[in-house]
Structure formats: structure tokens, C-alpha cells
Amino acid sequence: MTMAASILGGMAAQRARILPPAPDPSADVIDLSSEFPSGSTSPALRESAIDAVEQHLCDHYTRRPGIAPLCRAVAASMSAAGVPLDETLVTICGGVAEARYVAVRALAAGQRVYLPLPAPAVYQAGLEFAGANVTTFDAGGDLPDAQGGLLIVSNPNPVTGQVVAPATLERLAAWADAADLAIIADESVGPVRPEAPFVRFASLPGMAERTLTIGSFAEVPGLGAWHVSWIAGAKRVFTPVRDLKQSITICTAAASQYAALAAASEVDEGEIAAEVAERQEAILSLLDRHKVPYLAPDTVAFVVVQVAESSRLAAACHAAGVIIGDGALLGNPGTVRIAVPSGSLADALEALDAALHDVKGR
Amino acid sequence: MSKHHAPGQIVTPDELRAVAADGTKLRYALMELAGQIPDAITLGRGDPDLNTPEHVIAAARAAILDGRADLPVPVAGLPALREAVAENLRRDNGIPVQRDDILITDGGQEALYLLMQTLLDPGDEILVPDPRYTSYDEAIHQAGARMVLVPTYPEDNFDLRAAEVEAAITPKTKAILIISPSNPTSAVVSRANLTAIAEIARRHNLIVISDEIYEKYVYAPAEQISVAGLPGMFERTVTLGGFSKTYAMTGWRVGYVAAPADFIAALTAVKAATTGPLSAVSQYAALAAATGPQDVVAEYREIYRRRIELMKHGLADLGFSFGEPQGAFFVYTNAASSGIPAFELSYLLLREGHVLIFPGTAFGEKWVDWLRISVLQPEDQLALALERMAGVLARHR
Known part of the structure; x- marks a missing residue:
């Protein structure tokens, strides 16, 4: 719908345009455009969140970095993954969109930014608003000449669902060290399949002191709508990002933090991955039946389908009642991304089936 | 004074002074210091001590229990909440808004940030009353714009004079920021000045940003007037509001912006690409607040009014003057009679009296004799704070 421009609308800033x-x-479409699995939170998690709400723990601002036990849980998780951190180097953010934006906006300001291909569009606003100069490159090919700047490593990549091979990460780490790059390791996509060779970038030699890691609780089915994620890393890269987050939203909604705390202490990541993987298999089977190629997924959260006319498939899906992610808009042309549904799985499969028939039948 | 504090903690006057140029950092440094004093009475932050109303708690519980909290909501906000906010603004504020004219935000602070990024281009100027809530500064700075301060004066209770606004306008001016009731002064802009500022905005083709986060806490005879409700002003006015102060819901982080739909669409695009949607559970809580019984607001208003009266009398006994607070829950007081600059005085009050009060320099460089006192403690605590302040002043005057 085209609206007549109001005085205000006509005066919007260039960056907003x-x-x-x-x-x-x-409400009447199934939204599978997200990069996180949908679903329902567990009764135990709900009970923990309700307890916090009823005890009035959620009425007031929390500590700006987030409730202490949640920061500690993130720090412990990082330490267990080979990145020793204390809780003062953790800040709880709203959804992963916020974490990505504040990280990129704060660390990319006026910098040369190196972004391996395919470059997810999720960083666009942060890069544009920061006035960054972006260089994209193939992480498997020749690495750019660099001296200072920022490297963004998306692992798993939100537009392919694939992890970066450990050997490639090690190569990037050696390059980043030699070129004195700061690093944003966006490791928020998940759950990761147990067999996927996922390695935290900050755990590589010399990387802890120059890496800011982004993580999310959205990989817990149903927790995506609670919008809670985190940033953690060495003081040099952590402090400006933390300060920007706090200047924009002060602290993250308390109820979401308590739900995330319950997830951190009560949820078994392996069980989640196995449960979501079953639903993912149903989509992969459908694609196999239609002989539609897809990228071998390292995350169970979504499926990335290889299709030349991505916009046409996205439109056909929309017509059939399902919204999927058009790779042309996400930063990975020639693909579509389909999040793994939960309660709507049967309906979603039926709609996808109809859309694939429609597109392939033409 | 202990030298054995954790890294990053600020305990000495010199360490405080190092961050004093940034009002926001100064306030948080003082709060951090107060956090180390077990019996500190905190009259600093604008975080209501009252509880979120029980019907709001019940609504949040229900949304968690029945699974609505697990379902994604659109970036612009839960449609029912946008509709409820629009209805309240039409009814209470006379602003001609519909659902599509509302964006739900992660508190009023995020609303400000998104707004500055969406409205201001590098080099633009925005007029901001002085003293100010300095968190505006970073949002304006991030947009590459320039803040131009408009003076206000205690003689007329810090009203925003239309003539001062007009005098600050240059060819680069794009917007006028109005905060009424004001943080830190608790001033409410008078109808005469507001009407005149609206006329100035139309004449100079400027946008008005009206921060009305404290709108429900206005004390008679002052009256709350929304600029966007004045004739012809909706199309050039952005109204900011929220649930944090009105319903004692700061932890839920729910604010909103009201403006013409095409601008809201631009703002929503910026939100989608920067901070994303607000959590569903917070929005269901806010929906209950917006649509449920409003008696609690009147009850809270009366509590704050009584506390302000108590604080005014106590400050007068200490020999401090102030502009008459007309809204919000702050008293902005001139402590020059103490003979101690406000920055040092606030430090002494905290270290010796265990009372946290923000110095005026946290709200603007020139307010070296002023203190902002929030009354977000029970009356017995306020009385005790005044006693402690008297003790400190007696030792140092």
C-alpha cells in the first residue's frame, strides 16, 4: 500500500531510507522466515519465569549487564568451550538483532570491515550506520591485505546454516593476528548438529583477547520470542559494545532474563538438537521428494534450499500461507531459508509442498 | 576510603571526576558506589519503588502459561497493544492516532535512539532544553547530529520559553525536543508556551519530539498537554511514551512512539534492522496495563505528590531553593547555600550520609549548584534521608 507522505515521513533521515x-x-500465515526454531518452552522453564514474575523480580531495571546468575552462566559456558571469561565481561542483550547491531555499530565505526562470503544482510544497518568500509572475500581463497580493522565471522552462517571448517577458522585466526584485526564471532545460530565441527573462534590461540562473541538463547525452541541473547569477550572489544547496548536499551527485559536463566540451567542442548532435528528431517524429506537441492545443514534450526528463482518460490510459499526467507534479501542469492516449524509442521509441509509443485510445474 | 575495590569499581572523588563530564556515566558511577553501601537511601535513579500492579503480573503469568509468550510478535509490536495505546492516546491526550501510527519499543530509551537515527541526518541540529536527561546526548551523537541547548530558568519553574526556542533556531535546525514533565526539573510546559512553540514549529517547518514519559504524573494546577493533540501538529510531531514510569514497570522495558504511519513504517524498518522486536511476554504485560483498571495510576500519583511535598519542606528547612515541581517525581534543588559545589556535595552525602542524590552536573555542565532528588522511596526513608543530609551539612557548612 502506498501512503501519501506526511511531513514527518518526508523528513526521515537518509539512513532510514x-x-x-x-x-x-x-496472523493467518505461518512465519518460517526466522533463523531460529519455533516451538514451545518447557513447563519447567515457564514455571521458573512465572516464579520470578510473581515474586516481583521483573518489575524493576535489572543490573545493566544483566542478572548476575545469567551472566555467570554465560561465562561458565564460554569457559567450558575453551574461552575463560569472568562474568564482568558478559552483557545480556535483547534479541540477537540487538546484539549484532550494537556489536557492529560500536566496533565498525570508521573501520575497514572484512566479511567472508556469503555475507549475511543482518549486519547491514550496523555497517551502514557506522560508516564502515566493507570488503567481502572468500574465506577459502586469498585473504585480503589488511592492517587493522574488523573481521566478522558468522559461525554457523545465518544464511547457509553451515559451520566454518576448523581449518578455515585457524587460517582466519592467523590472518587476524598478523593483521591486528578485532573480531566479532557471531555464534548465535543454533542448535548445532552434534556431528558438526563447531569451534568457538575465541578459543583459537591468541583470539580470546581480540574477539567479541555473540550468542543467543533463541536456539531453545519457543525462547526466540523472549528475545534474549548475549555478548562476551575481551575488555578491549567488549566495553564499547556493552556501553552502546546500555545507552540504547539500558538493560534487557527482566522476565526474559529469568526465562533464559532457566534455559541455561535446565535445558539439555543435546536433547533440543535431537528434537528439532526430527522436524528438520521432515522438511528435508519433502525436498528430496521434489528433487530440490539444499545445503547440508550443520544447524537444525533451518534448511537452506538452492533455487535459482528464490523470489518466485518465496512468493509461491506466501500464496500458500507460509513466509520463508528469500536469500536475495538475506545475503545469499539463489537460496531460500526455511525455519523448522513446530506445532504448525504439518500445515507448513502441506503449504511448502503446494508451493514447490507450483514453482516446479511452471 | 578503601583502596581494595574490584577492578572497574569507582570509589574515589578523582575516579568519579574522571567520568563526570558524561552525565550518564556519572549517574551510573554514583549508583555503583551506592551499591557498595548497605544502608544507602537511593534518591537517584528514576526507578519507581512501587510494584508493578497485580493485574499486570497476572496477565504476564497467563501469557507464559498458555504459550502466547513463546510466539513471535511483529517488529512494530503486538497489534492489540498498538491498538490499546492508540485508543488511550486518543481518549486521554486528544492525539488523532490509529494502530498503524504506533510503534512498541524496548522502553522509552530505545524509542529515543530509534527516533534520532530515523529522523536526524549528520549535521542536523536539534533543540534540547537545558538541563536535560543526558541519555539524549548519545542518541543524537550516534546520528551525527548536533544538540543545541535551550536555557530554562528556575524563576518560572523551568518552563520552556517559546522565545528562547525561537532564538536558538538556525537554518540547520530540524527538530525541537520537548520533555514535559521534565527530567530533571519536573517542570510542565505551560499551555501558552506550548501553543507558541507549536506555532514556531509550523512557521519554521520543524519537527517536534514530545517526550511524555512522565505524562500521568502531573500535579494540579499544572496540566498535561500533548503537542500532537494541538491543531495541525500531529503530522509534524513524534510523541514518546511508555509503561515504565506510569505503571512501575521499568523491568519490563516497554515504551512506544506515536507518529504518522509512514514515519512509523520508517522507524519500524530501523528497529527491525537494529534492535528487533520486544519480547512477547513484556508486551502482554503492557497490554494488561493499558487496558486494565487505571485507579492504580491515581493512587501512585497521590503517593508521589505527598512525597514531593515532604521533600520540598525538608529542603526548605535546609535552606535550599527549588523550582516548583509540577510533575514527575523529582525535586531539582539549588544547594548553593551549602557553600559546597553540587558534585562534591553529592559525594559527601553518599559517603558520609549514605544518601544517593545526583548532582545537577549530571544533567548539564552549568548546573554546578543543583541537585536532582528523586522521591522514589517511602516517606519514612525520605524523612531519614533529610535527617542525614542535615547532619552532613552541619559538619561541612
Whole structure:
């Protein structure tokens, strides 16, 4: 719908004009455009969140970095993954969109930014607003000449669902060290398949002191709508990002933090991955039946389908009642991304089936 | 004074002074210091001590229990909440808004940030009343714009004078920021000045940003007027509001922006690409607040009014003057009679009296004799704070 421009609308800043409109799914479509699995939170998690709400623990601002036990849980998780951290180097953010934005906006300001291909569009606003100069490159090919700047490593990549091979990470780490790069390791996509060779970038030799890691609790089915993620890392890269987050939203919604705390202490990541993987298999089987190629997934959260006319498939899906992610808009042309549904799995499969028939039948 | 504090903690005057140029950092440094004093009475932050109303708690519980909290909501906000906010603004503020004219945000602070990024281009100027809530500064700075301060004066209770606004306008001016009731002064902009500022905005083709986060806490005879409700002003006015102060819900982080739909669409695009949607559970809590019984607001208003009266009398007994607070829950007081600059005085009050009060320099460089006192403690605690302040002043005057 085209609206007549109001005085205010006509005076919007230039930076606001470059961004695509926000998606606004109506209630009668199944939204599979996310990069996180949908689903329901567990009764135990709900009970913990309700306890916190009823005890009025969620009424007031929390500590700006986040509730202490949640920061400690993140720090412990990082330490267990080979990145020793104390809780003062952790800040709880709203959803992963916020964590990515504050990280990129704070660390990319005026910098040369190196972004391996395919480059997810999720960093666009942060890069544009920061006035960064972006160099994209193939991480498997020749690495750019660099001296200072910022490297963003998306692992798993939110537009392929694939992890970066450990050998490639090690090569990037050696390069980053030699070129004195700061690093954002966006490791928020998940759950990761147990067999996937996932390695935290900050755990590589010399990387802890120059890496900011982004993580998310959205990999717990149903917790995506609670919008809670985290940033953690060495003081040099952590402090400006933490300060920006706090200047934008002060602290993260308390109820979400308590839900995340319950997830951190009560949820078994392996069980989640196995449960979501079953639903992912149903989508992969459907694609196999239609002989539609897809990228071998390292995360169970979504499936990335290789299709030349991605926009046409996205439109056909929309017509059939399902919204999927068009790779042309996400930063990976020639693909679509389909999140793994939960309660709507059967309906989603039926709609996808119809859309694939429609597109392939033409 | 202990030298054995954890890295990053600030305990000495010199360490405080190192961050004093940044009002926001100064306030948080003082809060951090107060956090180390077990019996500190905190009259600093604008975080209501009252509880979120029980019907709001019940609504959040229900949304968690029945699984609605697990379902994604659109970036612009839960449609029912946008509708409820629009209805309240039409009814209470006379602002001609519909659902599509509302964006739900992660508190009022995020609303400000998104707004500055969406409205201001590098080099633009925005007029901001002085003293100010300095968290505006970073949002404006991030947009590459320039803040131009408009003076206000205690003689007229820090009203925003239309003539001062007009005098600050240059060819680069794009917007006028109005905060009424004001943080830190608790001033409410008078109808005469507001009407005149609206006329100035139209004449100079400027946008008005009206921060009305404290709108429900206005004390008669002052009256709350929304600029966007004045004739012809909606199309050039952005109204900011929220649930944090009105319903004692700072931890839920729910604010909103009201403006013409096409601008809200641009703002929503920026939100989608920067901070993303607000959590569903917080939005269901806010929906209950917006649509449920409003008696609690009147009850809270009366509590704050009584506390302000108590604080005013206590400050007068200490020999401090102030502009008459007309709204919000702050008293902005001139402590020059103490003979101690406000920065040092606030430090002494905290270290010796265990009372946290923010110095005026946390709200603007020139307010060296002023203190902002929030009354977000029970009356017995306020009385005790005044006693402690008297003790400190007696030792140092």
C-alpha cells in the first residue's frame, strides 16, 4: 500500500531510507522466515519465569549487564568451550538483532570491515550506520591485505546454516593476528548438529583477547520470542559494545532474563538438537521428494534450499500461507531459508509442498 | 576510603571526576558506589519503588502459561497493544492516532535512539532544553547530529520559553525536543508556551519530539498537554511514551512512539534492522496495563505528590531553593547555600550520609549548584534521608 507522505515521513533521515521495510506477517500465515526454531518452552522453564514474575523480580531495571546468575552462566559456558571469561565481561542483550547491531555499530565505526562470503544482510544497518568500509572475500581463497580493522565471522552462517571448517577458522585466526584485526564471532545460530565441527573462534590461540562473541538463547525452541541473547569477550572489544547496548536499551527485559536463566540451567542442548532435528528431517524429506537441492545443514534450526528463482518460490510459499526467507534479501542469492516449524509442521509441509509443485510445474 | 575495590569499581572523588563530564556515566558511577553501601537511601535513579500492579503480573503469568509468550510478535509490536495505546492516546491526550501510527519499543530509551537515527541526518541540529536527561546526548551523537541547548530558568519553574526556542533556531535546525514533565526539573510546559512553540514549529517547518514519559504524573494546577493533540501538529510531531514510569514497570522495558504511519513504517524498518522486536511476554504485560483498571495510576500519583511535598519542606528547612515541581517525581534543588559545589556535595552525602542524590552536573555542565532528588522511596526513608543530609551539612557548612 502506498501512503501519501506526511511531513514527518518526508523528513526521515537518509539512513532510514536505505533499509527494507520490516516484515509484518499477518496472523493467518505461518512465519518460517526466522533463523531460529519455533516451538514451545518447557513447563519447567515457564514455571521458573512465572516464579520470578510473581515474586516481583521483573518489575524493576535489572543490573545493566544483566542478572548476575545469567551472566555467570554465560561465562561458565564460554569457559567450558575453551574461552575463560569472568562474568564482568558478559552483557545480556535483547534479541540477537540487538546484539549484532550494537556489536557492529560500536566496533565498525570508521573501520575497514572484512566479511567472508556469503555475507549475511543482518549486519547491514550496523555497517551502514557506522560508516564502515566493507570488503567481502572468500574465506577459502586469498585473504585480503589488511592492517587493522574488523573481521566478522558468522559461525554457523545465518544464511547457509553451515559451520566454518576448523581449518578455515585457524587460517582466519592467523590472518587476524598478523593483521591486528578485532573480531566479532557471531555464534548465535543454533542448535548445532552434534556431528558438526563447531569451534568457538575465541578459543583459537591468541583470539580470546581480540574477539567479541555473540550468542543467543533463541536456539531453545519457543525462547526466540523472549528475545534474549548475549555478548562476551575481551575488555578491549567488549566495553564499547556493552556501553552502546546500555545507552540504547539500558538493560534487557527482566522476565526474559529469568526465562533464559532457566534455559541455561535446565535445558539439555543435546536433547533440543535431537528434537528439532526430527522436524528438520521432515522438511528435508519433502525436498528430496521434489528433487530440490539444499545445503547440508550443520544447524537444525533451518534448511537452506538452492533455487535459482528464490523470489518466485518465496512468493509461491506466501500464496500458500507460509513466509520463508528469500536469500536475495538475506545475503545469499539463489537460496531460500526455511525455519523448522513446530506445532504448525504439518500445515507448513502441506503449504511448502503446494508451493514447490507450483514453482516446479511452471 | 578503601583502596581494595574490584577492578572497574569507582570509589574515589578523582575516579568519579574522571567520568563526570558524561552525565550518564556519572549517574551510573554514583549508583555503583551506592551499591557498595548497605544502608544507602537511593534518591537517584528514576526507578519507581512501587510494584508493578497485580493485574499486570497476572496477565504476564497467563501469557507464559498458555504459550502466547513463546510466539513471535511483529517488529512494530503486538497489534492489540498498538491498538490499546492508540485508543488511550486518543481518549486521554486528544492525539488523532490509529494502530498503524504506533510503534512498541524496548522502553522509552530505545524509542529515543530509534527516533534520532530515523529522523536526524549528520549535521542536523536539534533543540534540547537545558538541563536535560543526558541519555539524549548519545542518541543524537550516534546520528551525527548536533544538540543545541535551550536555557530554562528556575524563576518560572523551568518552563520552556517559546522565545528562547525561537532564538536558538538556525537554518540547520530540524527538530525541537520537548520533555514535559521534565527530567530533571519536573517542570510542565505551560499551555501558552506550548501553543507558541507549536506555532514556531509550523512557521519554521520543524519537527517536534514530545517526550511524555512522565505524562500521568502531573500535579494540579499544572496540566498535561500533548503537542500532537494541538491543531495541525500531529503530522509534524513524534510523541514518546511508555509503561515504565506510569505503571512501575521499568523491568519490563516497554515504551512506544506515536507518529504518522509512514514515519512509523520508517522507524519500524530501523528497529527491525537494529534492535528487533520486544519480547512477547513484556508486551502482554503492557497490554494488561493499558487496558486494565487505571485507579492504580491515581493512587501512585497521590503517593508521589505527598512525597514531593515532604521533600520540598525538608529542603526548605535546609535552606535550599527549588523550582516548583509540577510533575514527575523529582525535586531539582539549588544547594548553593551549602557553600559546597553540587558534585562534591553529592559525594559527601553518599559517603558520609549514605544518601544517593545526583548532582545537577549530571544533567548539564552549568548546573554546578543543583541537585536532582528523586522521591522514589517511602516517606519514612525520605524523612531519614533529610535527617542525614542535615547532619552532613552541619559538619561541612
